[in-house]
Amino acid sequence: MSSLSVKHLLGIKHITKDDIELIFQTAENFKDVINRPIKKVPSLRDTTIANLFFENSTRTKLSFELAEKRLSADVINFSAAASSVKKGETLIDTVNNILSMKVDIVVMRHPNPGAPIFLSQNVDTTIVNAGDGTHEHPTQALLDAYSMREKLGDLKDSRVVIVGDIKHSRVALSNIYCLQKLGAEVMVCGPTTLIPKHIEELGVKVSHNIDEALGWCDVAICLRIQLERQGTGEAVKYFPTIREYATHFGLTKEKLDGLNKDIVVMHPGPINRGVEITSDVADSSSSIILDQVENGVAVRMAVIYLLASKLNP
């Protein structure tokens, strides 16, 4: 009998190792559920969940929605493009209006870092952060670590390298927190322009050479190059061309074949094939990209189930 130490899932920074273990243990049972002929349990039949997506998302939104429906919750969806936010409504007003319709849990993605934390301090509901700007994306980190554990067992002392656009990545930050809490060593790798200054303060290693990084690691997480954050026209670019980036930091079959060991390759998606990862690597047996997606539903079910158990009846 156990429950989470938090009321909201705002970021991995705010939860403990025991919380992570409990989420994984619960997710294991839900993974079993979603592989049955009837993939649904009635636990949350009296719970209503609002998915508020102030920023575009495909897989996270689908994954959350599926997780909620598999728990039998009632789900309402909201996307900023078609809402009153465009008419000038504030975040607190928008959410309070939705809560007046008797919503129990809010799953939110927002372009501003810290938006879920701000909301949790100002409205009375349970918040699940589905990604806030360049800050955190806790459920992605949980499903990444869960998928790694499935493949490698205990993550203590395992070595994980995160390759790519660390600067703009909320996945990277959440993964660093999560993997460190589970005892893994983390390295970040990418061009100097895409690695935040002083990131060593978080206790991670830094490398600008992908061959060195791959030689060191057991797992490589490729991140998407966020072209939308590159700036346009005359804006200063983070690297000269896509092709140059792909040559220096793209994960290719040749680079993996050059290692005298097998490593696990992961990617949170969406993939730019041929940029940060080539098709033959993404589709190879080393890649667990599709396992990550499957586990995403189970882990999100676990998070929502455990948070819902703390609501008042």
Added chain:
Amino acid sequence: MPPATLIDSTQLNLIINRLCYQLIENHDDFQNTVILGLQPRGIHLAEAIQKRLQEIIPGLEIRCGRLDITFHRDDFRRREAPLSANSTKVDFIIEDQKVILVDDVLFTGRTIRSGLDAMLSFGRPSVVELLVLVERRFTRELPVEPKYIGKSVDSYDNQQVKVVLGEGTKDKVLLLTSEIE
């Protein structure tokens, strides 16, 4: 108050034997029958019954699964802390099968209701029967009655029936009494 022994290991042995013969009487060669033990404590009884049946009828193949009911309970959020889930292991489809649902103690009947609900995720059985080792009489909150009963006992609300089975020590059934506040 020290725990009272309701069933000792010799009696328990006899009871399991009797339950097995009752099952054989009704299920013949167990061709279309499966046993489902309810997690966490019904599984030990279910496995003991499977083992004993195979001793009585050598070469008998009878399927036995473990069913977890945590996500099907009706007291979610009404308890102090959520129950942690156990594994479900049902490697067969129960469509059109006769299911023997096995649990250690029948008290309010709510666990069995959840079990029936959880079971339906694996198909629509032709018949469902309930087997319990201990039936606590006059305590039902739902209309649930077992077909096979190890022993019926009368007990108070502040008492707890604890089945110790397959835990490495001597198998037995105890009646624990807590102080009334």
